Amino acid sequence: MAPSVPLTGRVTLVGAGPGAPDLLTIRAVRALAVADVVVHDGLIDPAVLDFAPGARRVDVSKRRARHTLPQDEIGALLVAEARAGYNVVRLKGGDPFVFGRGGEEVEALLAAGVAVSVVPGVSAALGAAAGALIPLTHRDHASSVSFVAGTCQNLAEQDWAGLAGKGRTLVVYMGVTNSTGIADKLMADGLAPETPCAILERGTLPGARALRTLLADLGRAVEDNAVVSPALLVIGDVARLGTAVDVLAAFQEFA
Ligand SMILES: C[S@@+](CC[C@H](N)C(=O)[O-])C[C@H]1O[C@@H](n2cnc3c(N)ncnc32)[C@H](O)[C@@H]1O
Numbered sequence: 166m167a168p169s170v171p172l173t174g175r176v177t178l179v180g181a182g183p184g185a186p187d188l189l190t191i192r193a194v195r196a197l198a199v200a201d202v203v204v205h206d207g208l209i210d211p212a213v214l215d216f217a218p219g220a221r222r223v224d225v226s227k228r229r230a231r232h233t234l235p236q237d238e239i240g241a242l243l244v245a246e247a248r249a250g251y252n253v254v255r256l257k258g259g260d261p262f263v264f265g266r267g268g269e270e271v272e273a274l275l276a277a278g279v280a281v282s283v284v285p286g287v288s289a290a291l292g293a294a295a296g297a298l299i300p301l302t303h304r305d306h307a308s309s310v311s312f313v314a315g316t317c318q319n320l321a322e323q324d325w326a327g328l329a330g331k332g333r334t335l336v337v338y339m340g341v342t343n344s345t346g347i348a349d350k351l352m353a354d355g356l357a358p359e360t361p362c363a364i365l366e367r368g369t370l371p372g373a374r375a376l377r378t379l380l381a382d383l384g385r386a387v388e389d390n391a392v393v394s395p396a397l398l399v400i401g402d403v404a405r406l407g408t409a410v411d412v413l414a415a416f417q418e419f420a
Contacts, residue, residue, distance in 0.1 A: 174249060176280070177252075177281070178261040179257070179261070179286070180285050181256050182287040183288070183368050185210075186212040188286075188369060190284060197220070198216060199252060200220040201252045202221045202223060202246050203254045204243060204255045204256065205255075206224075206256070207224065207233075208258050213256070223242070240269065240270055240272075241273070243270060244279055248279070255270060258395075260288040261286065262283065263288040264339070271283070288312075289395065290399075294365065297363060298407035299363055299365075299375070299403055302334065303403055306401075306402040307403050308332055310333075310336065311325075311336065312338060313337055314338050315341075325350070325351065329351055329356050330355075332402075333401055334402075334404075341364070341393070341396045341398065344383045344386075351380060352380060357380070361380075361402055361403075362383050362398060363378075363407070365399060366396040377405070
């Protein structure tokens with residue numbers, strides 16, 4: 166009798182980019198094409214999933230009465246699928262290692278002895294800023310850029326001192342619902358109320374908006390314009406650059 170050969174599955178964390186399917190990398194498309202299983206989040210465009218026509222799809226955002234599967238269960242699922250011998254693609258919005266919890270998934274896979282690799286993706290800040298023609302750094306306006314998470318729970322514990330202000334760009338992910346609190350925090354830390362801000366909603370997606378305002382008016386601008394997730398805040402002088410919303414919409418017709 167032939168010795169039993171262990172099945173050798175593997176997991177590839179793939180960045181799906183900020184939304185537009187044509188922002189996938191060639192490596193991402195190749196990984197999807199050979200996947201047996203695609204484990205994906207909710208915001209993934211169906212056109213992206215079409216690059217994996219033969220794969221079984223597992224939407225981890227729709228488990229348990231539409232609540233996202235807890236992170237440790239996602240890790241366990243990836244390990245189980247790989248151990249069953251499948252070539253698994255874990256598809257994540259933007260880049261897996263930018264506020265994507267890719268680090269925890271890699272740790273779970275390495276701990277279980279499962280082969281894992283990562284395909285980077287276009288992070289939302291890069292895609293949305295490009296769409297709004299906002300250079301996140303600029304020789305004349307900003308020589309550094311920082312990405313922070315603006316989630317409400319731990320805002321008070323965040324230490325953003327030195328990340329925003331003259332010559333610096335601050336990009337806040339997951340910050341629109343708490344934009345007033347974020348603006349107050351930055352002003353309390355000494356940032357000028359007239360610091361330029363841009364709100365980039367649905368970057369690279371149909372209906373994308375790029376709204377310009379000042380730090381003191383940020384919360385009101387989000388509210389008055391009924392901004393919804395996914396959206397980013399860009400805070401700093403570069404937010405003044407680029408195009409007005411109506412001009413942007415006109416450009417996008419030719420994109
Ligand atoms: C959990 S984070 C995931 C970030 C992702 N890993 C990345 O690299 O872009 C989700 C946040 O990314 C931002 N985001 C994602 N897609 C976006 C888009 N198309 N336009 C603007 N912001 C976006 C929003 O702030 C959203 O709340």
